[in-house]
Amino acid sequence: MPSSSSSTPSALTCTGLSFAWPDGTSVLDDLDLTVPSGRTGLVGRNGSGKSTLLRLLTGELAPSAGSVHAVGEIGRLPQDAVLDTALRVDEALGIAATRAALHAVERGEAAEEHFTAVGDDWDVEERAHAALGQLGLGHLGLDRTVGEMSGGECVLLRLAALLLARPAALLLDEPTNNLDLEARHRLYAAVDSWPGTLVVVSHDRELLERVDRIAELRDGEVVWYGGPYSVYEEIVAATQEAAERTVRAAEADVRRQRRELAEAQQKLSKRKRYGQKSYDNNVVPRIVAQERKRAAQVSAGKHRTLQAQRLTEARERLGEAVEAVRDDDAIRIELPHTAVPPGREVLLLRDLTLRHGVRLEGETAVRGPERVALVGRNGAGKSTLLRTIAGELEPVAGQVAVRVPLRFLPQRLDVLDDEATVTENVARFAPEATPNRIRARLARFLFRGAKADRRAGTLSGGERFRAALAALLLAEPAPQLLLLDEPTNNLDLASVRSLTAALEAYEGALVVASHDEPFLASIGITRRLTLNPPARNSG
Template sequence: MTSITLSRICWATPDGHVVLNDLDLNFGQERTGLVGRNGIGKSTLLKIITGELQPLAGGIRANGTFGLLKQSVQPDERETVADLFGVARALALLRRAEAGAADAEELADADWTLADRIIAALGRVGLDAGPDTRLTELSGGQRTRASLAAAVFAAPDFLLLDEPTNNLDRPGREAVIALLAGWRAGAIVVSHDRELLDRMDAIVELTSLGATRYGGNWTRYRERKATELEAAQQDLAHAETQAAEVRRKTQRAAEQKDRWDAAGSRKAAQGDMPRILLGTRKSNAEASRGAGAKLADRQRAEAQAALASARSRIEILRDLSVALPSTGLPPNRTVLRLDGVTAGHDPGDPVIRDLSFTIEGPERVAIVGPNGSGKTTLVTLIAGGIPPVRGTVSVAVDFALLDQRVGILEPAASILDNFRRLNPGETDNACRAALARFLFRADAALQQVGTLSGGQTLRAGLACVLGGTRPPALLILDEPTNHLDIESIEAMEAGLRSYDGAILLVSHDEAFMTNIGIVRRLDLAPPDGQRM
């Protein structure tokens, strides 16, 4: 029977930060959602299972084959879908055979159904492409779909999926959900997509306290989690009350004993008590004091043990809280204007044609459309990354772009150094305070950006862009929720609701768009003749 068993797994970063400690887990032939806060070790756990990372301690026993989908695919210009599927050599053999250039031994190994099976696998995730399609011709979401098709192509015993719905449009998300709904082998899915997690058979939550398995889907997990948390909080409150009561009783007993001792000393000083009786009372007092001290120590130890036990059931989490200063943007100020713009990374084949639109004041506009329709191209154009082929682009206010890779940050520099670079003139105390609001406190601010998880990197980007004294009047966000855990998404929603500047957002997350108050949508049509 196929299974994955992890026993007492420990892993730490090169600088000694412990990520996984004494972890025991077992995965069988069911769909398991792996959830937890950014940086808690979800992607690390997948890498340990596949052997990409070696644990510092513990053992892994895996019976079965794996199909792996990583968080992102950064292709070489020459790479094709066939390379992603790992069948480039097999297809090259077929071409040699068709040209009459293959020998008899090679022909014996030829798989004449290969190309058709690749196309069928791509169709299963709703992607109209072929083995020879270059990966650079696909959008980020289309590459994610192609990677998922490659992961299931060999019918593995376990699918290991790291954020499979990131970068996907609505049809793409539905294709992933449908694929997993019909998957009958094992699957471990790292995700913050609540709709996808509701299709799971079990949820495993990673916290700083370890791993806990919950039978059922996301909705059932949340219900049980809420019940457990309420009970744990009640136990903690009771333990805190008991510990406080022990402290009060111990203090009262000590004060009473001091009064008795003082009274005895005064009486002895008056000289009206026999010496032998004084000695007996002194001995009794010392014995009583010793016994009282032992009793008090035992009661305090028991109270503290109960308190520690109650606290161990609750992971102490600091919520991300974003309080932003005003941008000073007037209501009727023209923020952005595009007039008759045609643009694209390939000027000979522009993806955006004759587009005009305007944003005024603190409007909140979402750019929507299927993968490949030009959403990221449009924000790159607005940010000055590419010039228009025709038309004009005018940005009338200061702005900041947070793209999917958070390219505004230098990976080799620390979070603090990036903040200083992007916010010149801020004092060291102001820099530290701003980063602390985004949970990068003390030494956490000194982490190198290139070592952060995807969610931590986005949080660092938000801190560096929005944490200064005067945030930009226009914030351009390209799929900002892709790498955030659910708690951080909700905190970002709260922060952006208090932001008084204009927002231009690319997103497929309907709940996020609703919660930050998007008032208008710019719907980009798909490229001519392309099926999404």
């Protein structure tokens, strides 16, 4: 059963924690939270404040009020792990200075600062190679730069840096985003073997099955559920069913109380008419009739008051029951009607060579409403190919011919201007659309009222996806070819179902890069295009 706290020893504690963005948007308000040691899965709707909470725990954001107390160092793997392309691997791992001092000592330079920099970390290179190998990055030399690494490899490199740092508490924010199946399994193994406190925010069900408990952030409060995600789902489903039964019973009670109040009023009116008739016809002495009339009025008043009180109480019980029922909104995606005839060529790739050495030999054509999945290991060039098709990158050699209007939703969602509001971002893509039409479209993506006026830079990962998708789908002309790069990365499960339903109904062509196999199966992929990473030198 859910509980408001945990009795396991605490590693992280928040007291009265509040946070609001500079524009006044409140995210957390007076939150008390104790995170126990072990593995915790932090779940909640998109925009509930999960990523913000992790940043508050690490001190990257300053709370508006309240405090955070941590036992030991805290390491965080952010949702979008972007590395400077000029960094060397040892710099990304945070060991460059130690390694340089170690090499100086090995060369016979006995300066005190070298020994101070090394400290007790004489095996730093061996540990670095072990951490990289554990995560499938053994091919990376410590002197290599990260400029040619894929998004998934950047995630794993950032995680390797955290494993080397050995913080007391490790916070992972959507860590399996952009990871291929093999890389995910390596991350799962790292999670399983982590000895300290771990908090993971994820929509990856398999990852959430590996935690000791689930903490749900909902309406500014955290409720704890013992066990992995499947146990949490069972408890929530049972609680929801019980709440809905309570609502039905409360509704029936309100109807009954209304009916009894109406029947009582009818009886009292009938009795009043009979008493008045007796009084008018002198059936009983007037003094007796007046006394009966007075007593009846007193009795009627008490009865009406009692029945009205019962109806009020029944309505209050109904209100409490309704509040206990979850009303988790999901985005409503309606893709534009852009049917493509089965034989029409929408895309042609010929003898293509992409940046970083990825090659597609011969001709690859997409015709009609085909649904093509781009698959392959991290670093195989899937995002690079999509960006090349979209015209953001020039091919090194070969031809890309796009025959129809297209829209591209990139993995990093960098189509939005962080300084502009959600409404302003959408208006950039659809200058002919009226403000009312823009706001009506945004409401379908759960940006209603003041939420549509938030700056894009304050949005969570899931909110940012919704805003980017709304902007692209409102743009003119309507796309007959959609390019999607890991579209389920930042979506909660309800929103993934909505996106799936919309893509199932879409009648244009679709090219999607995704490691989410259940998602690919659900949208009716007709063909797979497998990309292989170019040969690497270990450096």
